[in-house]
């Protein structure tokens with residue numbers, strides 16, 4: 075339903091050309107939550123802004139519900155844009171209007187009747203859980219509440235798609251969770267397609283069906299979230315996955331770290347391969363004992379991934395062989411120090 079074909083976009087700043095997007099092609103199906111992840115400057119904002127032509131690609135096609143947006147007249151594009159909702163990191167609410175006034179605004183622009191507007195706004199307020207805030211001004215709302223208003227406003231014209239530009243980046247972790255939960259609810263309840271951009275793998279992990287990884291304007295990897303987590307191909311993708319898993323060396327171990335001794339290893343498990351059985355393998359094959367210090371294991375659907383921090387002990391030569399085995403099986407195994 076959304077098709078980006080060979081999109082390229084560059085900017086010129088003081089005679090220096092920046093290729094923000096290089097030949098990007100993406101296909102997003104109806105009802106999907108599609109996440110685009112990338113580091114700062116990767117081209118995420120430019121990409122999402124190309125979907126509603128807030129930014130006009132230099133070349134390529136943006137096809138939404140069978141219309142090629144670049145070939146629409148300005149009236150055609152205006153009508154199409156009404157069906158593309160968008161929310162932003164900093165909410166972009168109208169401070170001089172109440173919650174009701176913000177949500178009703180796009181409907182007023184469309185010339186809807188007062189009765190229609192009042193019924194629709196009430197329905198949207200219920201959907202986002204703000205029935206009691208209709209008369210409040212944005213200045214008196216929390217960040218999470220402001221984003222709920224922005225979501226309700228973006229849904230006022232029953233869009234085909236909701237674009238989310240770092241929608242949770244300005245929110246604390248608990249509020250982020252509640253907004254992501256709301257987006258998932260809306261996606262299910264309205265069968266609404268959502269395209270979001272983020273720099274946080276946790277966002278992708280929590281609600282996305284599909285993910286695309288952008289790096290320096292290039293699309294380096296894309297696919298169902300489970301498959302990408304199970305089998306990431308690119309280093310950038312692996313780093314994003316690792317960043318969503320955090321284990322810290324406990325203080326007592328940090329104080330004991332030295333330059334030789336039993337290695338303290340960090341083992342990333344990012345695939346469906348056996349995970350815990352490696353402990354048994356190290357014991358049986360190399361007579362090396364694995365003392366798990368700390369671990370974080372997570373799931374996407376049935377797929378397990380995580381990180382284990384463990385101390386390996388045994389004959390020096392055997393420990394070295396067991397480390398080679400671990401590195402071969404789990405390429406991102408790292409020695410953090412010795413205890």
Ligand SMILES: Nc1ncnc2c1ncn2[C@@H]1O[C@H](COP(=O)(O)OP(=O)(O)OP(=O)(O)O)[C@@H](O)[C@H]1O
Nearest residue numbers: 085087092094112113114115116117118119120121
């Ligand atoms: N209007 C503009 N004029 C000049 N350069 C721009 C413009 N918009 C984006 N760029 C450049 O294009 C590249 C991609 O920027 P973009 O904002 O799309 O990245 P991003 O992944 O969204 O980054 P961030 O997470 O920091 O917002 C960057 O090098 C940026 O400096």
